Structure formats: C-alpha cells, structure tokens
Amino acid sequence: DAGVIQSPRHEVTEMGQEVTLRCKPISGHDYLFWYRQTMMRGLELLIYFNNNVPIDDSGMPEDRFSAKMPNASFSTLKIQPSEPRDSAVYFCASSLEPGRNYGYTFGSGTRLTVV
Amino acid sequence: DQQVKQNSPSLSVQEGRISILNCDYTNSMFDYFLWYKKYPAEGPTFLISISSIKDKNEDGRFTVFLNKSAKHLSLHIVPSQPGDSAVYFCAASALQTGANNLFFGTGTRLTVIP
Numbered sequence: 001d002a003g004v005i006q007s008p009r010h011e012v013t014e015m016g017q018e019v020t021l022r023c024k025p026i027s028g029h030d031y032l033f034w035y036r037q038t039m040m041r042g043l044e045l046l047i048y049f050n051n052n053v054p055i056d057d058s059g060m061p062e063d064r065f066s067a068k069m070p071n072a073s074f075s076t077l078k079i080q081p082s083e084p085r086d087s088a089v090y091f092c093a094s095s096l097e098p099g100r101n102y103g104y105t106f107g108s109g110t111r112l113t114v115v
Numbered sequence: 116d117q118q119v120k121q122n123s124p125s126l127s128v129q130e131g132r133i134s135i136l137n138c139d140y141t142n143s144m145f146d147y148f149l150w151y152k153k154y155p156a157e158g159p160t161f162l163i164s165i166s167s168i169k170d171k172n173e174d175g176r177f178t179v180f181l182n183k184s185a186k187h188l189s190l191h192i193v194p195s196q197p198g199d200s201a202v203y204f205c206a207a208s209a210l211q212t213g214a215n216n217l218f219f220g221t222g223t224r225l226t227v228i229p
Binding site for chain 1: 158161204206215216218222
C-alpha cells in the first residue's frame with residue numbers, strides 16, 4: 001500500500017480564496033483524521049470520521065472550515081474564505097484501531113500558506 | 116487547553132549518550148500513550164507505545180516510562196544516533212471512554228550531535 005496520500009504538498013493562496021485539501025487513506029482503514037500542526041499548539045485534531053461518518057468535529061476552528069468523506073477512499077478539508085492565520089501544515093491520518101498499537105498512519109501533510 | 120504537554124521545545128545530545136524526552140498530561144482518563152517521530156517534510160510515524168497497566172515498555176534503543184501518579188511519561192533513547200534527530204511528539208488517548216482520537220503535545224526537537 002502507498003500509505004496515506006495527501007495533495008497538494010504545498011499550497012499558497014491569497015486571503016479570501018477557497019482552499020481544498022485532499023486525502024486518500026490506507027485501504028481498509030475505517031478511521032480518518034484531519035490534524036493541523038502549528039508551533040504554538042502542536043498537532044490539533046480538527047475532525048475525524050469513522051466509516052465515512054463525521055464523529056467529532058469539535059476541533060474545527062470556525063464555520064469557514066468544512067470536511068467531507070464521500071467514500072472510504074477519499075476525504076477533503078475545505079477552507080472558505082481562507083485567512084493568513086490558517087497558514088499551517090495540515091495532516092491527514094488513517095487507522096484501523098485508533099489509540100492502540102500503532103495508532104495512526106499519517107500522510108506527508110499539506111503546507112498551506114495564506115498571504 | 117493542552118491536555119498533553121511537552122515543555123522542552125528542543126534538546127541537544129552527543130552521539131552515543133542518552134536522550135530523555137519528557138511529557139506530562141492532565142487528563143486522568145488517558146490510558147494509552149504513544150510516541151511519534153517526525154522528520155522534516157514527512158508525516159509523524161509511530162515509534163513506541165505503552166498502556167497504563169504498565170510502567171515501562173522497551174523496544175531496542177527506545178524505552179518509554181510511565182508514572183501515572185505524576186501523570187508523566189518519558190522516552191529514553193540509548194545510545195543516541197545522528198539519525199534520531201527529529202521532532203518527537205507525545206500522544207495520549209482515553210480508550211476507556213470509548214474515544215478514538217489521540218491528543219498530541221507540541222513536540223520536542225531532538226538534535227544528536229555527531
């Protein structure tokens with residue numbers, strides 16, 4: 001398996017524009033997580049899905065953020081409109097048994113810069 | 116509020132010596148703890164874990180110690196190697212509550228000096 005695949009690797013956009021981040025989890029993993037990494041807060045959970053259903057979205061900062069998982073092999077995180085404070089690295093992770101054994105498998109991340 | 120804290124943002128150690136990375140947590144419901152390692156431009160990768168029923172888990176050069184009364188865990192790397200230079204994240208979960216998400220610390224950047 002190719003692991004968790006995220007695209008794009010880098011995104012630079014202007015304030016106010018819509019940004020869409022994409023994630024393909026490992027086949028067979030029924031949990032998918034979106035995290036954001038910042039210097040101040042480390043890795044923050046934004047939202048996670050189980051069997052394509054959103055379970056906990058309490059970490060989503062504002063209504064400007066939305067996430068979908070239309071099927072078991074694809075998820076998106078959308079920011080509309082984007083703001084400079086959204087600049088961070090966004091990670092997607094998938095898992096069979098979150099919290100146990102190997103925990104999550106992370107993608108390589110998308111570095112978002114909003115100017 | 117950070118439920119998992121790594122108070123040392125960075126640590127430098129000579130090659131061959133011991134590296135000790137520390138982590139504190141506040142939530143007494145946490146019962147499973149993990150360490151992840153992250154290289155630049157890559158996602159974090161699992162390193163080692165420990166259940167709250169244990170106080171030590173060892174895997175090769177890596178050992179994690181858990182002190183539940185102090186709500187503290189540490190990762191020991193012996194001997195340290197230059198390839199260990201990375202950011203290390205501590206993570207915790209509360210499996211007993213049925214939760215499936217991990218709470219991460221802010222990370223400690225380890226530099227092993229050749």
